[in-house]
Amino acid sequence: MDIKTEVAKIGYEARKAAGILANISSTVKNRALLRMAENLVGEAKNIIRENTRDLQYAREQGLSAAMIDRLTLGEDAIRGMAEGLEQIAALPDPVGEITGMRRRPNGLLVGKRRIPLGVIGIIYESRPNVTADAAALCLKSGNAVILRGGSEAIHSNLAIARILQGVLRETEIPEAAIQIISTTDREAVGEMLKLEEYIDLIIPRGGEGLIRAVVDMSRIPVLKHYKGVCHVFVDESADIEMAAAICLNAKAQRPGVCNAMETLLVHSGIAGKFLPVVAARLREAGVVLKGCDRTRAILPDIEAATEADWYEEYLDLILAIRVVDGIDEAIAHIEKYGSLHTEAIVTSDYRNSQRFLSEVNSSTVLVNASTRFSDGFELGLGAEMGISTTKLHAFGPMGLEELTTTKFIIYGDGQIRT
Amino acid sequence: MDIKTEVAKIGYEARKAAGILANISSTVKNRALLRMAENLVGEAKNIIRENTRDLQYAREQGLSAAMIDRLTLGEDAIRGMAEGLEQIAALPDPVGEITGMRRRPNGLLVGKRRIPLGVIGIIYESRPNVTADAAALCLKSGNAVILRGGSEAIHSNLAIARILQGVLRETEIPEAAIQIISTTDREAVGEMLKLEEYIDLIIPRGGEGLIRAVVDMSRIPVLKHYKGVCHVFVDESADIEMAAAICLNAKAQRPGVCNAMETLLVHSGIAGKFLPVVAARLREAGVVLKGCDRTRAILPDIEAATEADWYEEYLDLILAIRVVDGIDEAIAHIEKYGSLHTEAIVTSDYRNSQRFLSEVNSSTVLVNASTRFSDGFELGLGAEMGISTTKLHAFGPMGLEELTTTKFIIYGDGQIRT
Numbered sequence: 018m019d020i021k022t023e024v025a026k027i028g029y030e031a032r033k034a035a036g037i038l039a040n041i042s043s044t045v046k047n048r049a050l051l052r053m054a055e056n057l058v059g060e061a062k063n064i065i066r067e068n069t070r071d072l073q074y075a076r077e078q079g080l081s082a083a084m085i086d087r088l089t090l091g092e093d094a095i096r097g098m099a100e101g102l103e104q105i106a107a108l109p110d111p112v113g114e115i116t117g118m119r120r121r122p123n124g125l126l127v128g129k130r131r132i133p134l135g136v137i138g139i140i141y142e143s144r145p146n147v148t149a150d151a152a153a154l155c156l157k158s159g160n161a162v163i164l165r166g167g168s169e170a171i172h173s174n175l176a177i178a179r180i181l182q183g184v185l186r187e188t189e190i191p192e193a194a195i196q197i198i199s200t201t202d203r204e205a206v207g208e209m210l211k212l213e214e215y216i217d218l219i220i221p222r223g224g225e226g227l228i229r230a231v232v233d234m235s236r237i238p239v240l241k242h243y244k245g246v247c248h249v250f251v252d253e254s255a256d257i258e259m260a261a262a263i264c265l266n267a268k269a270q271r272p273g274v275c276n277a278m279e280t281l282l283v284h285s286g287i288a289g290k291f292l293p294v295v296a297a298r299l300r301e302a303g304v305v306l307k308g309c310d311r312t313r314a315i316l317p318d319i320e321a322a323t324e325a326d327w328y329e330e331y332l333d334l335i336l337a338i339r340v341v342d343g344i345d346e347a348i349a350h351i352e353k354y355g356s357l358h359t360e361a362i363v364t365s366d367y368r369n370s371q372r373f374l375s376e377v378n379s380s381t382v383l384v385n386a387s388t389r390f391s392d393g394f395e396l397g398l399g400a401e402m403g404i405s406t407t408k409l410h411a412f413g414p415m416g417l418e419e420l421t422t423t424k425f426i427i428y429g430d431g432q433i434r435t
Numbered sequence: 436m437d438i439k440t441e442v443a444k445i446g447y448e449a450r451k452a453a454g455i456l457a458n459i460s461s462t463v464k465n466r467a468l469l470r471m472a473e474n475l476v477g478e479a480k481n482i483i484r485e486n487t488r489d490l491q492y493a494r495e496q497g498l499s500a501a502m503i504d505r506l507t508l509g510e511d512a513i514r515g516m517a518e519g520l521e522q523i524a525a526l527p528d529p530v531g532e533i534t535g536m537r538r539r540p541n542g543l544l545v546g547k548r549r550i551p552l553g554v555i556g557i558i559y560e561s562r563p564n565v566t567a568d569a570a571a572l573c574l575k576s577g578n579a580v581i582l583r584g585g586s587e588a589i590h591s592n593l594a595i596a597r598i599l600q601g602v603l604r605e606t607e608i609p610e611a612a613i614q615i616i617s618t619t620d621r622e623a624v625g626e627m628l629k630l631e632e633y634i635d636l637i638i639p640r641g642g643e644g645l646i647r648a649v650v651d652m653s654r655i656p657v658l659k660h661y662k663g664v665c666h667v668f669v670d671e672s673a674d675i676e677m678a679a680a681i682c683l684n685a686k687a688q689r690p691g692v693c694n695a696m697e698t699l700l701v702h703s704g705i706a707g708k709f710l711p712v713v714a715a716r717l718r719e720a721g722v723v724l725k726g727c728d729r730t731r732a733i734l735p736d737i738e739a740a741t742e743a744d745w746y747e748e749y750l751d752l753i754l755a756i757r758v759v760d761g762i763d764e765a766i767a768h769i770e771k772y773g774s775l776h777t778e779a780i781v782t783s784d785y786r787n788s789q790r791f792l793s794e795v796n797s798s799t800v801l802v803n804a805s806t807r808f809s810d811g812f813e814l815g816l817g818a819e820m821g822i823s824t825t826k827l828h829a830f831g832p833m834g835l836e837e838l839t840t841t842k843f844i845i846y847g848d849g850q851i852r853t
Contacts (some may be wrong), residue, residue: 200836270851424831
């Protein structure tokens, strides 16, 4: 079979499986997830052996230490994957929930019933744990999934997928509910992104380059964020101690993730007092600072920030700082340079807290808390499939519910329209 | 200015207006809507004069009587538009609603706040009342709108849009909240559909040809349905009188709309009794019947339905009838030939009613009621912007809420992530 036919067959099988999976009970899905967790741990040696093949190739190709670190699967990482599956099994099943059921004047009972989207395609890079994680979230939400991991992790991904599929064969869930594209040929991605007839949604997980390539090629709706240029605005009335703690946490607790702060905006009325305090803390944590002219008037030994810095997602221990004259300038800066991801204000002023929540258009907006809370688990979704900065369908961290939709269901007793 | 620059400028202005409009109070929006209703009626003569120009051109071009009918605006139609605006003013404002606000274990208050999508592009054909209707729904839901009507209605559309914009100039709402593309050059649509930076959502309203062309060209998410091949399944246990009334209503009450029945599926166990009854009623209403071989064994004087008939959206007094051996065959037929729009079952059987609601994947599924209820007003949404058969974001009739999204808002008191 050529790649086009192979990928089309996977799509067709997924669509068929989705029709059955949509009506499989939570009990059956949860039992399968728990069994998958068990088998991942039970077959850890196999996974590690396949992972070693990927690692060997990665070293030959001279991949960076960070890349190799993300690729590596040890016993602990495998136990972590299994625990993730157990957590997903424990979550409430979103499918079948009926909301807003109301009686119309003519006696019709009208409500909405939550249903799976159908078939979800996941395109991801490097970290092989996404294979188990994404497959489990799709299964729990009643969606068939087509996985397409990076070539650097192909042996690990295939080993994990084989274990998951092995469990499906012992249940009434169709095996095609979880499929993985086994060729590493890039043509397969292009073919997958044309299958609008079979695939309802594409979720890319990886760097901005991967995501842009997927969006450019896809005929299927894509939920994604390109990057997280997250801001903290320290208002004039901020508690300096609270603001410094939030900034340190937002920047340095885990600098390589999308909800880390990249730009700090400081009200000119507090900059003189606040900047020396926060700069000392950030430097102690190893953060390199860059700033606008007004920042450098207070912190003279830091590098100048250029226009490009305001757009930058460093994903590293680097921070751009700008002094602004108030909340209007802060909001205007975020609107111009932001990525609709996550922004926080630190303030004691009631009106400014409400204005920031209203006027900042990002998918997550916080008052007096670290940007690092912009995360499906931290916000109480119980899981996270990724973060969307597209306003359609889901905006912000996505959990199980965001992998579903609703249809109208109507109970009548013979009503006709007049 | 060339068309590309002109359309880009419209997009840019819309984006700017959307930022302001998102935080305009309901009172101001409602007052503007009521004033627009008033001015439409007050300036009816102007609208009718401009409409006459369109009608004259339409006649010169030899447009069909049905097309000319849809294009015609008299005093009554203008009063109808004005009443539509008054109804939209009376609806609750979806913007600003906060849902699911909960306290997390660390004390953070996390909830979702409903916000406008931003900028919505409406591409539509013939009926000039869409200009007022769509603009009003977008305004009420806090979205800036870019209207692009058909060339056949250009003078009518521009006259209506000028009246709406005139009202905006007297308010604090930016005038660019409602814009209309004044050139009839088709290039403008292509340019509009490239403005992913400025436009958040495209809603095409018109025939399947228009919608397919929009989807093919658009880089922006599109909410649409191509067609409504709606089914009624009359189960073995159906009340024959109820089933006949529902079928007559679903087919003949208004055959030219997307929620009219196009195919009737009848259980073989009731076909012998039911088909003669329903056929008599339908014929009396002028409906031409076509059927499968088993149907024709009971109604020998009707034409044979071909494979193509099962896919057909007649939008006319024509009905295809198929006899099936039970609910499984009915659901399989709908899955193969349906359009995910609207399907109804007529039954007295509890289990079959629940199976139909669960297993039929269409956006609206009814038990013992006419498919004609698949409509935003009838389902209690208070308005209708169109119907979506795409599962992402909205599935089924769309009201004001479907023109919005939610962002996460978080109240903290200094929380950092550990």
